[in-house]
Amino acid sequence: MPATWLFGVLLVLAVFGYYAAKSRAMTSGGGDRRNLHSLPSYYGANTALAAAVPAIAVLMLWLITQPMAINSMISGDLDPAVATDAGERSLALADVRRVADGLSLAVEQGALTADQAASLNVETDDIRGTLGSVGVALGSDVAQNTLDMAQQYRSLSATGDTLRTIVVVLIALACGLAAYMMTNKDFRARNYVERAVMVVLIAAASVAVLTTIGIFLSLITNTIDFLGRYPFLDFLFGTKWEPSFSGRGGQSDLGFLPLIWGTLFISLIALIVAVPIGLFAAIYLSEYASNSVRSVAKPMLELLAGIPTIVYGLFALLTVGPLLLDAFGDGGWFGVDWMTGGTAAMTAGLVMGIMLIPFVSSLSDDIINAVPQSLRDGSFGLGATHSETVRQVVLPAALPGIVGAILLAASRAIGETMIVVLGAGAAASLSMNPFEAMTTVTAKIVAQLTGDGEFNSPETLVAFALGITLFVITLGLNVVALIIVRKYREQYD
Missing domain, CATH: 1.10.3720.10 (MetI-like)
Structure with missing residues (x-):
């Protein structure tokens, strides 16, 4: 299931949990909100947040780590001369991902069947024409190894997407159901909701700091590589460009x-x-x-x-x-x-x-x-x-x-x-x-x-x-x- 659809499913579960918990709280209080510790909306919000926030956090983390994990798994099939150079490895993996995305798009548009996408061969099939029909252009020097890695990448991505859907939905259902079962007239829903909102606000405030750290780390790696190839003092104090x-x-x-x-x-x-x-x-x-x-x-x-x-x-x-x-x-x-x-x-x-x-x-x-x-x-x-x-x-x-x-x-x-x-x-x-x-x-x-x-x-x-x-x-x-x-x-x- 695509990530956008999965996000929509989580929102639907959160809305359903909101109204279900709100109704359960009112029933527990005999239909009179004065018998409840918190307002009915807090009970609903508690269940909605429990169903959505942990699942969305896992979804975001999965979307970040899955491509890195797959790249690590298929990097062993790269040519040794390419694998040892960070720049060449990055370009090769980008080419593999592009071909994999082209294969997936060709299957979606009916240009290829799933079995054909998994068994294409550069030497026997017009792979360039097939992918070109869906807007993916390949150079004349595309190798069979690249196509094999793209097929492996596509297979691993499909498996990862399936596992992601199962895990995220199960987390949403488990957390939402746990919050729903806790709902009764004496449950301090307001305290839990305010605490959860505080955590969300802290996470939002941390985005700027984490983004700054990410920018710095993305620059420092290639900067160290540059300084290993060019004298630092000549760069910093040089007067000619x-x-x-x-x-x-x-x-x-x-x-x-x-x-x-x-x-x-x-x-x-x-x-x-x-x-x-x-x-x-x-x-x-x-x-x-x-x-x-x-x-x-x-x-x-x-x-x-x-x-x-x-x-x-x-x-x-x-x-x-x-x-x-x-x-x-x-x-x-x-x-x-x-x-x-x-x-x-x-x-x-x-x-x-x-x-x-x-x-x-x-x-x-x-x-x-x-x-x-x-x-x-x-x-x-x-x-x-x-x-x-x-x-x-x-x-x-x-x-x-x-x-x-x-x-x-x-x-x-x-x-x-x-x-x-x-x-x-x-x-x-x-x-x-x-x-x-x-x-x-x-x-x-x-x-x-x-x-x-x-x-x-x-x-x-x-x-x-x-x-x-x-x-x-x-x-x-x-x-x-x-x-x-x-x-x-x-x-x-």
Whole structure:
């Protein structure tokens, strides 16, 4: 049974358990809810949660572990030369899964019977035409071993899916029935439900932490592999970025400094644009604008946040870049020759700053509005003007939140890709000239992981080293900002 169907079955069992337990509780209390320890809905919720939550937890865990277990079981059939290399093994297993999915789809659509899917042979059957009819394209070098492993993968997946259905449904029935049998007028259902909800909330709160740990672990493995192939100091302090995919490997220059410099330089330009404009807009909207102006201006300002970044990139490439070139290029408006092309750090920084304005303004506006009105009234009572109150009372009170808004905008700028790709160019440069082409870490991560390069080469694995280095730098910025906020935060009653 597909996982979505199984999830639907669990919801049906939970709903059925809810009403059955609720009815049993009312019967136990003689039809009078005043005889019950808890409200009838708590008895129903207790049974519904008992039937759904453990089963869904097992289902999610099964969906994660089953592919890994099957990969481990079939990896022994890989060619030894492939099995010993992590990158090649990953690509081979991905090919096996793709063929297995194609076989399953062919059976579902009637292009193959189950027996044919289990006995196909590359040499005697038109396997490419059969799978091609359901949208799975195979290369000319597909081996019989790959097809055999795909058939084994499909068989193991079908067995695992059947066991998953049986185990999950049995857990749901057992837990739901146990909760149902416990239901009586003296059962403290409310206490159990509140405890169960607390566990669910803790699990939800743990998702962000576990996701962060998962991201770090996914990066660190390939980063260690990269550092085993390329000197760490040359990567971290290198001033040249000249990767080569010609197979020369160690002759590539993979210096990190030009990329992080471009990232920070473009982000700084963007913040110089976004922070003053966004903060001034927030002060006006929260302290000076009338309700009619605010009701129109704030939604219009926030529309900027909904524009796709690729549109901003095209705006930088087709509009802002040519305008800057006309102004600062040879024979331009100001008679200077600072800019030789439309793609430059200034182009990307200006457009990125425009994109970040709603992040700063909207968050700062909400933070300023959260400052207690009593602080304003006290300032006015002491004879301060409106401007003095805003400058000396409201802004200091809102400073920690404003710093957080700026930090969010900075993180957004550091992680931006499409505007940089289209507006800043692809040159890795350590120049201080904002009118020269530059690139960022995120743009190079995309560049290194696309194309026909081998996955186990330093030129490809460097993308993971770039990612984890940027991760560490961003984490450091967050820690510094948190220290600043905590140091200067003021408590207001």
